[in-house]
Amino acid sequence: MCRHDGNLVSQATVLRLLRDEDLLPEAGCQRERRQLAAHRKAAFTTDPTGPNQVWQLDFSEFETASGGTWRLAECRDHWAKYELGRHV
Structure with a gap:
């Protein structure tokens, strides 16, 4: 700076x-x-050969301009690429 x-x-x-x-x-x-x-x-x-073998979790946190915080969490099946929706 x-x-x-x-x-x-x-x-x-x-x-x-x-x-x-x-x-x-x-x-x-x-x-x-x-x-x-x-x-x-x-x-x-070894890569998964079918569904429900490997799950991925992702967590994110964002601050808003007004001072609030959004926390996002998602869960996904690695093989099927099926996402279970997000929890906010």
Whole structure:
């Protein structure tokens, strides 16, 4: 935002500001994300061959301009691509 506002700042200053506001991920974050991705991939070693074998859940949260919050949840059969509707 400093550069966007027209202020000249160095990369070290930007890095310090990000650290001060706790906006940088921790050192081991990337390793943990890769391990979680490997576990997810291992769970899908074989594709489902019929309905009701693998279900997907999706949760979303949106803030409205008036200050409210919408929370959406949906459930879907992975094989049939059948969706059970949304709960708001």
